[in-house]
Amino acid sequence: MAAIASASSAPRLPLAAHPAFRILEHDLLVFRRRWHSYLLSGLTQPFLYLVSMGIGLGLYVNRSGGLPGGVPYLNYIAPALLVTQAMMAAAFESAWPIMSKINWEKTYLAALNTPIGATNLLAGDLMWIAFRAVLISVMFFAVILAFGAVSSPLAVLAVPVALLTALSFAAPIMAFTATQKTDQAFNMLFRFGITPLFLFSGTFFPIEKLPLFMQPLAWITPLYHGVALARGLSLGQVDAVGDLVHVAVLGAFAVAGVLAARITFRRRLEV
Amino acid sequence: MPEIPPTQDSVIHARGLTKCFGAMTAVDGVDFDVAPGEAFGFLGPNGAGKTSTMRMIGAVSPVSAGTLTVFGLDPARQGARIRARLGVVPQADTLDNELTVMENLLIYGRYFGLPWNESRRRAKELLEFVQLTDRSNDQVEPLSGGMKRRLVIARALINEPALLLLDEPTTGLDPQARHLLWDRLYRLKQRGVTLCLTTHYMDEAEQLCDRLVVMDKAKIVAEGSPRQLIEQYVTREVLELRFNRDEGEVGGIAADDSAHIDHQLDGLAERIEQLPDRLLVYTADGDATAAAAFERGLRPASILVRRSTLEDVFLRLTGRSLVE
Amino acid sequence: MLALRLSPPLALTRPTRLVARNLLVYRRGWMVVVSGFFEPLFYLFSMGFGVGSLIGAVALENGSTVPYAVFVAPALLASSAMNGAIYETSNNFFYKLKYAKLYDAVIATPMSLSDVARGEILWALMRGALYVIGFLAVVGVLGLGGLGLISSPLGILAFPAAMVVGFGFAGAGMAATTFVRKWQDFDIMQLAIMPMFLFSGTFYPISAYPPALQIFVQCTPLYRGVHLIRALTTGTPDVWIAVDVLYLITMGLIGLWIVGKRLNKLLLS
Numbered sequence: 001m002a003a004i005a006s007a008s009s010a011p012r013l014p015l016a017a018h019p020a021f022r023i024l025e026h027d028l029l030v031f032r033r034r035w036h037s038y039l040l041s042g043l044t045q046p047f048l049y050l051v052s053m054g055i056g057l058g059l060y061v062n063r064s065g066g067l068p069g070g071v072p073y074l075n076y077i078a079p080a081l082l083v084t085q086a087m088m089a090a091a092f093e094s095a096w097p098i099m100s101k102i103n104w105e106k107t108y109l110a111a112l113n114t115p116i117g118a119t120n121l122l123a124g125d126l127m128w129i130a131f132r133a134v135l136i137s138v139m140f141f142a143v144i145l146a147f148g149a150v151s152s153p154l155a156v157l158a159v160p161v162a163l164l165t166a167l168s169f170a171a172p173i174m175a176f177t178a179t180q181k182t183d184q185a186f187n188m189l190f191r192f193g194i195t196p197l198f199l200f201s202g203t204f205f206p207i208e209k210l211p212l213f214m215q216p217l218a219w220i221t222p223l224y225h226g227v228a229l230a231r232g233l234s235l236g237q238v239d240a241v242g243d244l245v246h247v248a249v250l251g252a253f254a255v256a257g258v259l260a261a262r263i264t265f266r267r268r269l270e271v
Numbered sequence: 272m273p274e275i276p277p278t279q280d281s282v283i284h285a286r287g288l289t290k291c292f293g294a295m296t297a298v299d300g301v302d303f304d305v306a307p308g309e310a311f312g313f314l315g316p317n318g319a320g321k322t323s324t325m326r327m328i329g330a331v332s333p334v335s336a337g338t339l340t341v342f343g344l345d346p347a348r349q350g351a352r353i354r355a356r357l358g359v360v361p362q363a364d365t366l367d368n369e370l371t372v373m374e375n376l377l378i379y380g381r382y383f384g385l386p387w388n389e390s391r392r393r394a395k396e397l398l399e400f401v402q403l404t405d406r407s408n409d410q411v412e413p414l415s416g417g418m419k420r421r422l423v424i425a426r427a428l429i430n431e432p433a434l435l436l437l438d439e440p441t442t443g444l445d446p447q448a449r450h451l452l453w454d455r456l457y458r459l460k461q462r463g464v465t466l467c468l469t470t471h472y473m474d475e476a477e478q479l480c481d482r483l484v485v486m487d488k489a490k491i492v493a494e495g496s497p498r499q500l501i502e503q504y505v506t507r508e509v510l511e512l513r514f515n516r517d518e519g520e521v522g523g524i525a526a527d528d529s530a531h532i533d534h535q536l537d538g539l540a541e542r543i544e545q546l547p548d549r550l551l552v553y554t555a556d557g558d559a560t561a562a563a564a565f566e567r568g569l570r571p572a573s574i575l576v577r578r579s580t581l582e583d584v585f586l587r588l589t590g591r592s593l594v595e
Numbered sequence: 596m597l598a599l600r601l602s603p604p605l606a607l608t609r610p611t612r613l614v615a616r617n618l619l620v621y622r623r624g625w626m627v628v629v630s631g632f633f634e635p636l637f638y639l640f641s642m643g644f645g646v647g648s649l650i651g652a653v654a655l656e657n658g659s660t661v662p663y664a665v666f667v668a669p670a671l672l673a674s675s676a677m678n679g680a681i682y683e684t685s686n687n688f689f690y691k692l693k694y695a696k697l698y699d700a701v702i703a704t705p706m707s708l709s710d711v712a713r714g715e716i717l718w719a720l721m722r723g724a725l726y727v728i729g730f731l732a733v734v735g736v737l738g739l740g741g742l743g744l745i746s747s748p749l750g751i752l753a754f755p756a757a758m759v760v761g762f763g764f765a766g767a768g769m770a771a772t773t774f775v776r777k778w779q780d781f782d783i784m785q786l787a788i789m790p791m792f793l794f795s796g797t798f799y800p801i802s803a804y805p806p807a808l809q810i811f812v813q814c815t816p817l818y819r820g821v822h823l824i825r826a827l828t829t830g831t832p833d834v835w836i837a838v839d840v841l842y843l844i845t846m847g848l849i850g851l852w853i854v855g856k857r858l859n860k861l862l863l864s
Contacts, residue, residue, distance in 0.1 A: 017384070019351075019382075019384075022378075022381050022382050022384075025378070025381055026367070026378045026381075026382075029370060029374060029377075029378060030367070030369045030370065033369065033370075034779070037779060037782055040782075040786075041782060041785075041786075044786065045789070048789060048790055048793050048794075049793065051793075051794075052793035052794055052798065053793070053798065056794070056798065056799050056803050057646070057650075057798050057799050059799065059803050060650045060653060060663075060799050060803075061646070061649045061650055064649065064650050064651045066648070066649025066650060066651075067649060073649075105365065105366070105367065105368060106363050106365040107365055107366075107367050109331075109361060109363070109365050110361070110365035110366070110367075110379070110426075111382055112331045112354075113329055113331060113354060113357065113359035113361065113427075114354055114355070114379070114382035114383050114430070115351040115352070115354050115355045115382070115383065115384065116351075116382055117350070117351060184626075184627065187627045187630070188626065188627070188630060191630045191631070191633060191634060192630070192633070195634060195637055196637050199637050199638065199640075199641035199642075199645075200637075200640075200641055200645070204641060204642070204645060204646050205641075205645040205646050205648065205649055209644075209645050209648045209649070210645070269331075270331065270332070270333060271292070271332060271333075
């Protein structure tokens, strides 16, 4: 009974004893079963994309001098793809797996019968998604390094930028997931949200090449800011004001997402 | 009515407890108390409000109106402290299919703040208790329904709870699995764990509960021990009569026949219930009533004399069968 | 083969009953199906016009140069035919096979397992046809607007060609799915699909590769599909398009044959 007493007496807990870490722990235990497949896809995907797009397609882009300042296409898209991959994983993880925990396997409901509360679930799974984003970014960065596709030591900052971008997607999508009864809307979200962002947020070509009316659309999407920030740092083109704006936009999406998710999680799970 | 135990000793204390979902009232002002060490049941059909009541007791669903204390604590303010001392067996299994049997328990122990090694020690003991030791490193998904249920019970016990909440614990299980489960619950009760369960099975309520409330349409319609309820609301025995009927007849007995049969049974029974396929004749002595009816010329196709059950109590109280 | 033992009319009508069942199911989720039409278009605009603006012209195999969008459009059509076929015959087929136990119920009727296989492939192709028509329609409209992406009347054959690509991958994908045991196994399938998507001369000519690699890529199915459709839309057909068609149809038929064998093993034993 001693352990139960310690769980029920709230004060003077060290940070690691916070209930949200129990959820993270759970996710990591599942991760432990699958780390090899994460490792495999985490290394092969960047490799394949960089070879195909960066080097193969890059051959043609570089030949026609398409990019301003003679930046090699590989160096141009590498940090953008890094951020995009982290974003994609975060978007996926905050949709279907969270839906399963709420609605299909209902493991959230099991957790709620313990001292853990709805906001702990949110915090725990956000930490897990952050962990995944960092893992993906670090592996991606390692591949970029192997390709020698960095122009500045600041390039390593693409990892924290990817993390922030991942959270700016994960938190709002988790908030949305908690309002859904089925996964039907996720297909729409990916088809009309995530995929177009991947294609039009300046990942593969500068947004200045977009039709004029679409450019302001790019400015308000978080991915554009993540890509622009990571690319700028990676190419060693630091623009203090612009970069702060990027961070602020990403941060705003993440914070707004967390605040919304706190409400939708409680509304969905504490009824 | 059976006396309600004094409040300060109650593990659960509810007065005017109400739960609304929008305009729908799922639980409508119910009063009950559960004493320490007691096995207490909520009996009722689907949609009667049992699960909503259990979720409020489990401090996962806010109370809409009325008062509720669990271990003397307020679920709204001290939910986490209540849940720390509760074991919950929900209707759905809610197991993590990506983890093994053992890992499911380990993680759950961690949710309660147990250190890893303590969690592991208890998990081993509990797997022994629910007879799943040989499956401890297996995946959860291929387990049978009965095994999953036992695993969920083991999971609910990882924090050594003083109160175990079980929502429809044996729904969907085969008879053998049910009996094994009942046996484990009976042992827990002997160890002094307070049990609080919902069921729509009469035999389950009779097997497990010291005391129960019958719920129907969001309200408590009766309260007492299974024996008290039977004594109070029905006779000791029931005579079940079936009649041959013509093709095409929907009910068991045609309308003019029905009046005739009623006349033949007049004065022989305390009460008669007409079900679609048979007639239930409530009487203290089934055999004697059957003989008397036979003397009056009644010729049913089959006769069965049995003891009254909670099913009959429910029929009496609500006019409906429990499992349709 | 099982198919030969059936009288012709039944062999044709029975698979369509499964299609009818799928249509009924998708009536509720039609938005998901219809929206699939947008994905290749998004790629077309992003790669064709966005990246295309960085590249300008690209040389075809016969040496003539075309704008990048003209080069990449047929490849996106082929990839989309592949992806559509794979999507329907992997996740969806696996779900029906393993979880919904749909076919256990179907084979209790006069329908045979090869009816099941052919019905599902027919369904995958119908869904694919929807996307191909949509894609070609948009390309046609762009052509009217002066952004001609199809430079030959042969381009009209891109539709049947895309169906052939879809058939090849539907058969192969379904055959692969019968070997899948759990969802994670699809990761391995993706490990074959993604490199094909990226390296089959989709986004740039394979002349960028060393000769040995070029020969290897030429032996992969998506390359054949891309080659076939590109030859038609750019009006540069060569004898190799006969190989393309033969290759893809053979792949589909072998896939179907494997599916028949595997379903017998999975459902009847």
